[in-house]
Amino acid sequence: MKLFNLILIVAASLASAATANAATRPHYGGTLRVAIQGSPQSVDPTASDSAGFRSLKQLVFETLVKLDGRGRLQPLLATSWQVEPGNQRWRFQVRNGVIFSDGIPLDPASVAASLRTANPEWKVFALGDLVMIETSSPVPNLAAELALPRNSISRRGESALIGTGPFTVAQWDTAKQHLTLQANDQYWGGRPFIDSVEADLGKNDRDQLMLMDLGKSDLIEIAPEDIRRAQGGNRVVMASQPSELLALFFARNAQSDDEIHLRNALGMSIDSAALNSVVFQAAGEPGGALLPNWLSGYAFVYPPGGGGTRLRASHSVTWTLSYDSADPVARIAADRILLNAKDVGITLQVVNSENADIRLVKLAVPSADAETSLSELARELQLPAPTFSNSTISGLYSAESSLLQSHRVIPLIHLRTAVALRTNVHGLKLLLDGSWQLENVWLSSENP
Amino acid sequence: MNGAIYNSPNLQMKLHSSRLRWALCLCILFSQLSFAADWHDPISQLATQITAATGPSVVALEINNHSSISSAEIEEIRREITSSLAASGVRVWQPDQAAANIKLTLSENLQDYVWVAEIQPGTNDAKVILVSTPRPYIAPVGQNAPAITIRATTLASQTDPILDVAVVENTPPRVVVLGRTAVTIQEFANQRWSVVQSLPISSPTPLPRDARGRIFLRKDRLFDAYLPGLGCHSTNSNPIAMSCAPSEDPWPIQSQGLSAFFSPARNFFTGALVPGIGKQNSAPPFYSAAAIPRANYSLWIFAGLDGQVHLLDGINQQVLNRIHWGSDVAAVHPACRSDSLVLADAPESEPAESIQAFEFADREPSVVSPKLTLNGRVTALWSTPGGDSAIAVYRNASTGNYETLQLNLDCGR
Numbered sequence: 022m023k024l025f026n027l028i029l030i031v032a033a034s035l036a037s038a039a040t041a042n043a044a045t046r047p048h049y050g051g052t053l054r055v056a057i058q059g060s061p062q063s064v065d066p067t068a069s070d071s072a073g074f075r076s077l078k079q080l081v082f083e084t085l086v087k088l089d090g091r092g093r094l095q096p097l098l099a100t101s102w103q104v105e106p107g108n109q110r111w112r113f114q115v116r117n118g119v120i121f122s123d124g125i126p127l128d129p130a131s132v133a134a135s136l137r138t139a140n141p142e143w144k145v146f147a148l149g150d151l152v153m154i155e156t157s158s159p160v161p162n163l164a165a166e167l168a169l170p171r172n173s174i175s176r177r178g179e180s181a182l183i184g185t186g187p188f189t190v191a192q193w194d195t196a197k198q199h200l201t202l203q204a205n206d207q208y209w210g211g212r213p214f215i216d217s218v219e220a221d222l223g224k225n226d227r228d229q230l231m232l233m234d235l236g237k238s239d240l241i242e243i244a245p246e247d248i249r250r251a252q253g254g255n256r257v258v259m260a261s262q263p264s265e266l267l268a269l270f271f272a273r274n275a276q277s278d279d280e281i282h283l284r285n286a287l288g289m290s291i292d293s294a295a296l297n298s299v300v301f302q303a304a305g306e307p308g309g310a311l312l313p314n315w316l317s318g319y320a321f322v323y324p325p326g327g328g329g330t331r332l333r334a335s336h337s338v339t340w341t342l343s344y345d346s347a348d349p350v351a352r353i354a355a356d357r358i359l360l361n362a363k364d365v366g367i368t369l370q371v372v373n374s375e376n377a378d379i380r381l382v383k384l385a386v387p388s389a390d391a392e393t394s395l396s397e398l399a400r401e402l403q404l405p406a407p408t409f410s411n412s413t414i415s416g417l418y419s420a421e422s423s424l425l426q427s428h429r430v431i432p433l434i435h436l437r438t439a440v441a442l443r444t445n446v447h448g449l450k451l452l453l454d455g456s457w458q459l460e461n462v463w464l465s466s467e468n469p
Numbered sequence: 470m471n472g473a474i475y476n477s478p479n480l481q482m483k484l485h486s487s488r489l490r491w492a493l494c495l496c497i498l499f500s501q502l503s504f505a506a507d508w509h510d511p512i513s514q515l516a517t518q519i520t521a522a523t524g525p526s527v528v529a530l531e532i533n534n535h536s537s538i539s540s541a542e543i544e545e546i547r548r549e550i551t552s553s554l555a556a557s558g559v560r561v562w563q564p565d566q567a568a569a570n571i572k573l574t575l576s577e578n579l580q581d582y583v584w585v586a587e588i589q590p591g592t593n594d595a596k597v598i599l600v601s602t603p604r605p606y607i608a609p610v611g612q613n614a615p616a617i618t619i620r621a622t623t624l625a626s627q628t629d630p631i632l633d634v635a636v637v638e639n640t641p642p643r644v645v646v647l648g649r650t651a652v653t654i655q656e657f658a659n660q661r662w663s664v665v666q667s668l669p670i671s672s673p674t675p676l677p678r679d680a681r682g683r684i685f686l687r688k689d690r691l692f693d694a695y696l697p698g699l700g701c702h703s704t705n706s707n708p709i710a711m712s713c714a715p716s717e718d719p720w721p722i723q724s725q726g727l728s729a730f731f732s733p734a735r736n737f738f739t740g741a742l743v744p745g746i747g748k749q750n751s752a753p754p755f756y757s758a759a760a761i762p763r764a765n766y767s768l769w770i771f772a773g774l775d776g777q778v779h780l781l782d783g784i785n786q787q788v789l790n791r792i793h794w795g796s797d798v799a800a801v802h803p804a805c806r807s808d809s810l811v812l813a814d815a816p817e818s819e820p821a822e823s824i825q826a827f828e829f830a831d832r833e834p835s836v837v838s839p840k841l842t843l844n845g846r847v848t849a850l851w852s853t854p855g856g857d858s859a860i861a862v863y864r865n866a867s868t869g870n871y872e873t874l875q876l877n878l879d880c881g882r
Binding site: 045046047048049089090091092093118206207208209210211212213214314315316317318319321322389391413414415418447453461465466 | 535574576577578579580581582583585587597598599600601674675676677678679680734735736737756774776795796797816817869
């Protein structure tokens, strides 16, 4: 027994050595009041939304699997999965005892129907307790792809989509831009601690801060440039890893070497470091990579523009540039980009049109799985799907380099997303994609 | 309630010998360093790929660290890379005499260390080489100062939540683990815990979030388990069988013959007590309770939902306004003392999760032990039926696993 004793005490010493925050046991009850900028027209799991609204949707809809804080697959509505050699045929075991919020049990047929709608190119069908997915070509990361919100499992109810998540949509008033979510008492993972979520949508940054200062909101979004300013008072500010890519996207392929030269000149003219430090108050990581460094580990290989080397445009050129004028981040970044471009002889003309030569886009890093993220970014930018020669870090790097060498996209900076919450809000976690994990939130009295 | 079958720990772990203490320290140190020192594979891969890119030549090597690798290890890595390159004909030398410059950046992503070598061969285009190796979690080491010492013995660990553990035997170690989805019987053999039998818990309704539960060993069967809205009973057969049924029976609280009703869809006791404490048959809703036997009565300490510590003695109820503990308390009677002490976890205001022992000389607690600091939130803290130890469960913040500790109190360390 001596060896056993020694092992035990070593393990106990290690267990007692490190530290983690103390926490009281969660309280049940209460309403979480949220204010966000986005104001979508529907609660559709397949639509792309801001981090805030995406977070609310994740309370209603769930995926077959999820990725943990290290990008590893974890079960959710599927308890296990297998892939056959060749990565074209997948089997998912559907969790028993799960019901949609209208009381209808989740079964492989409903899972298959939902996935078929989201992925018409896949062959998806139920087989006993399993859901089978067959693809026409190998998809090694299919399981990680199923963790994306667009692959959430839903069922068409009488008037809206219905999910299996810890909350249900109790009221959705598009006129008043107000969403009420109610705790799902029958949720398979255990009823949430809070009773409901009241969300005010379409609130700009100033309105959100005012609602919090007036005590009418418990959780709001904070713009990257306001992260430092928002600290203090009766609120806590939490910021994510750099999880939103700000980039310039060209509408069409370069038509000549001269145009490639011009695009390179534009990319090298933009001082992303200054953009980060001056405009965004150091709330991001400037760089020329599509994937942030925390996800790839090699983003520094693609340096940001604005360094010592600059290319002069070979001749004067005017391109049109569009961006989401309702997005203050895009607006202030565009002002800076216009000035930088002018310095190297490129004129950018801001237009409010989808047909602009260049779009300034802000894209959430879609997944904690690097290959899935790169594929999704390419998909959203309508670039050719990246090809991964193998599953090593070199294969990822080659695929990202190929996308960048298309000269269709100029990454500028990865921005953090941030929230402010009142001090009585507990259990909130910011996920790697910048969205908020709200399902474990609980509320204490205002001054614990 | 009975405490049959339960044996007090036989794991004395008396480290009187300073030699053994040193061995222990070295063992801990080694366990911390062994992960970090294993750079052989990435160095070998990197050297092979660099050699393939440059051929036998003279190169300059610049190393930048953007990772969590310590500066001491960087020097070791530099030496080993230089040595590996030399073995394959690539000499590392001054930049002004080198045919190629290699900028090696040691970086990391979510799961791996990522090493990026940017090779600039003269005026030609740069070549990028990447290798990766898994990145482990490493927990820092600390220590406790002795007074009354909380002695922690690790029991079972698993990824699924552990609600309670009952020790069946100490030799060989054998425990019954009440999980959220199953009761498992586990044995320690070959230096690890193994599941001997798993008994799935079937519940007609989902268990609440932050589910809690208790498991008690019995004389006529192996165990009874209490879960929110559910009662489970095992057989004494081999293999063991278990049946569960909806139940709102009160849960036994410590070994004082007191039971309390647990809210079937929440994570707390309602406050209704059976048969009650003296003339008091209810307490404020509470998360946990501990009893300190006195000559003519027992002083009960409740960790209330309101964040306050409540005292009940059968006649009076008192709130200890100045005391701030976490949600979990448990009483332990050390062999070396005549009175029982209370273990309590840290309040939310504390920067680190910990468990500490307190004595109640009268009605005010005073600290009698250093803190046992834990790398994760305490999710359960229960007195064992014998009252001479407690079971603590915490969720390891590094691994995400639920870890079980048997806590004993030692005097005079």
